[in-house]
Amino acid sequence: MNYEAVIGLEVHVQIKTQSKVFTRVGAGFGHEPNTLTDPVVLALPGTLPVMNKAALDAIIKAGLLLGCDIAPICKWDRKQYFYPDSPKNYQISQYDQPICIGGLVEIELPGAARNVMGEHKKIPLTRIHLEEDVGKLNHHATDSLVDYNRAGTPLMEIVSEPAMHTAEEAFAYLTSIRNTMIYGGISDCDMEKGQLRCDANISIRPIGEKKLGTKVELKNLNSISYVRDGIAHEIKRQLAVVATGGTLIQETRDYDGVAGTSQSLRSKEMAHDYRYFPDPDLMPVHVDDAWKAELQGTCPELPFDKQRRFIADYQIPYTITSVLIPDRELSDFFEATAQLAGTGRAQVVGNWITNDLLRELGAAKLSLSASKISPANLAALIQQVDAGTLLNAAAKEVFATMFATGDTPAAIITRLGLAAAPTDAGELESWCRDSIAANSKALAEFKSGKESAINAFKGPIMKAAKGKANPKLVDETLRRLLAEA
Amino acid sequence: MSQPAELNIERIAELSRLALTPEEKTRFSAQLGSILGHIEQLAKVDVSGIEPTAHAFPLNNVWAADIAQPGLAVSAALNNAPAQRDHMIVVPKVVD
Numbered sequence: 001m002n003y004e005a006v007i008g009l010e011v012h013v014q015i016k017t018q019s020k021v022f023t024r025v026g027a028g029f030g031h032e033p034n035t036l037t038d039p040v041v042l043a044l045p046g047t048l049p050v051m052n053k054a055a056l057d058a059i060i061k062a063g064l065l066l067g068c069d070i071a072p073i074c075k076w077d078r079k080q081y082f083y084p085d086s087p088k089n090y091q092i093s094q095y096d097q098p099i100c101i102g103g104l105v106e107i108e109l110p111g112a113a114r115n116v117m118g119e120h121k122k123i124p125l126t127r128i129h130l131e132e133d134v135g136k137l138n139h140h141a142t143d144s145l146v147d148y149n150r151a152g153t154p155l156m157e158i159v160s161e162p163a164m165h166t167a168e169e170a171f172a173y174l175t176s177i178r179n180t181m182i183y184g185g186i187s188d189c190d191m192e193k194g195q196l197r198c199d200a201n202i203s204i205r206p207i208g209e210k211k212l213g214t215k216v217e218l219k220n221l222n223s224i225s226y227v228r229d230g231i232a233h234e235i236k237r238q239l240a241v242v243a244t245g246g247t248l249i250q251e252t253r254d255y256d257g258v259a260g261t262s263q264s265l266r267s268k269e270m271a272h273d274y275r276y277f278p279d280p281d282l283m284p285v286h287v288d289d290a291w292k293a294e295l296q297g298t299c300p301e302l303p304f305d306k307q308r309r310f311i312a313d314y315q316i317p318y319t320i321t322s323v324l325i326p327d328r329e330l331s332d333f334f335e336a337t338a339q340l341a342g343t344g345r346a347q348v349v350g351n352w353i354t355n356d357l358l359r360e361l362g363a364a365k366l367s368l369s370a371s372k373i374s375p376a377n378l379a380a381l382i383q384q385v386d387a388g389t390l391l392n393a394a395a396k397e398v399f400a401t402m403f404a405t406g407d408t409p410a411a412i413i414t415r416l417g418l419a420a421a422p423t424d425a426g427e428l429e430s431w432c433r434d435s436i437a438a439n440s441k442a443l444a445e446f447k448s449g450k451e452s453a454i455n456a457f458k459g460p461i462m463k464a465a466k467g468k469a470n471p472k473l474v475d476e477t478l479r480r481l482l483a484e485a
Numbered sequence: 486m487s488q489p490a491e492l493n494i495e496r497i498a499e500l501s502r503l504a505l506t507p508e509e510k511t512r513f514s515a516q517l518g519s520i521l522g523h524i525e526q527l528a529k530v531d532v533s534g535i536e537p538t539a540h541a542f543p544l545n546n547v548w549a550a551d552i553a554q555p556g557l558a559v560s561a562a563l564n565n566a567p568a569q570r571d572h573m574i575v576v577p578k579v580v581d
Binding site: 142 | 500501502539540542547550551552555556559570572574575578579
């Protein structure tokens with residue numbers, strides 16, 4: 001019998017705010033333990049939560065970007081459980097009235113080759129709700145240490161329908177959510193910092209069967225490649241259990257990405273009974289059309305829409321767009337430079353960015369915004385090369401200097417003496433004549449129509465010019481003389 | 486008042502991290518059952534025709550601007566912790 005896997009993902013995304021979701025103490029990663037707490041975070045008696053407006057704006061924006069319906073009315077509920085990561089013994093979450101309902105996440109599957117766009121699909125969402133993150137437990141040999149810095153950080157839970165069937169789809173889904181949230185400025189989605197976390201619900205069923213099989217929840221998928229590897233591993237494990245006549249049990253399993261194995265978690269609270277009820281300390285939220293429209297106005301173009309536009313409008317290859325698009329800043333830089341560089345130069349701009357700029361940024365360990373490069377300077381550099389006033393080899397040096405200093409290419413070319421030599425026409429002509437005279441074979445080939453034979457003459461000319469001749473002038477002079485020869 | 490069938494004193498004790506003696510289990514079962522029975526009277530109220538609401542108070546959209554304020558000093562935050570180490574609260578090992 002042939003089986004198919006059915007996968008649903010629960011993705012938690014921390015919202016990038018200054019303060020926590022229900023109190024105003026600061027939120028953030030990398031602070032000394034327990035330095036981001038206040039009486040509300042620690043659930044001291046008599047404290048009351050107060051909603052963070054920016055967290056609401058962010059989740060509504062996330063919902064709009066993912067095509068969700070924004071509920072006109074939503075509320076917050078208490079989810080009761082006993083675990084030291086929550087000092088209240090409940091987490092404030094949304095149970096039956098989430099703020100975002102439905103939605104679709106566009107994904108791209110791997111193409112036939114790296115330079116071929118893969119198939120696109122839309123994965124339906126169930127809902128997105130806003131809750132508070134919990135504290136972090138650090139487990140040691142005989143005890144655990146609790147840090148409440150993370151507790152109360154605004155957290156979105158994005159729940160997909162069980163609509164994916166392969167580990168690749170799940171990987172593409174998570175990548176798409178991450179890119180979209182980064183574009184929207186909603187979260188930095190750094191999995192190493194816990195800003196993006198993912199649990200997967202996985203089951204298998206005979207192909208054609210409509211009913212879902214026994215579900216296994218896979219936890220600890222804490223890098224984007226662990227998501228793919230962990231799910232692939234779990235599907236294989238389930239198929240093997242069924243193939244050997246075994247029965248799958250509903251359980252939670254912990255994936256160990258380093259070992260590539262998973263093991264069952266014997267949870268102390270087997271059957272969850274969260275006893276949700278509305279939080280009496282928080283008032284419901286009503287979202288009207290004006291509020292939605294205001295946030296709609298702050299929504300950027302979605303990454304896949306931008307990619308399709310770049311390919312159509314700038315005629316650049318898919319490979320370049322697949323490097324540019326995941327990084328909103330980099331793709332905006334490309335667009336600004338391409339517009340300055342002029343018609344037909346977009347691919348050259350793309351090449352400079354994806355090769356030289358990314359290499360320099362990587363070597364300097366800098367973000368684009370922290371670097372000194374500007375679209376105007378890169379466009380000017382490309383124009384110098386096009387005009388023949390700067391040779392390609394020298395352009396690399398100008399670029400590196402431009403990256404380091406932020407100076408204009410013109411200033412750098414003058415300072416470093418890198419300009420293609422202002423050639424004396426007579427001298428250039430005599431070099432060209434010498435070169436043609438010395439290579440009768442190439443001359444014959446060129447005369448018989450072999451266009452590329454012209455290149456054979458250029459090496460000796462450049463050598464005579466010590467590499468500084470304007471290649472455009474060399475080409476023009478050669479063609480004139482060859483026509484006479 | 487009769488004890489509601491769903492009251493599981495073993496599980497409640499486990500979740501609350503309380504080690505109860507058999508006598509206590511019997512006693513607290515009766516007491517909790519009595520409270521639940523009392524609450525069950527609410528189920529008898531006719532609420533047909535009443536719109537469900539999260540709040541009795543007709544107030545919505547209460548929030549504050551996202552401006553971070555100073556919090557507690559670590560020493561104050563950990564003041565009530567029975568045990569602490571490395572500026573964190575020590576709890577019994579909770580996994581494995």
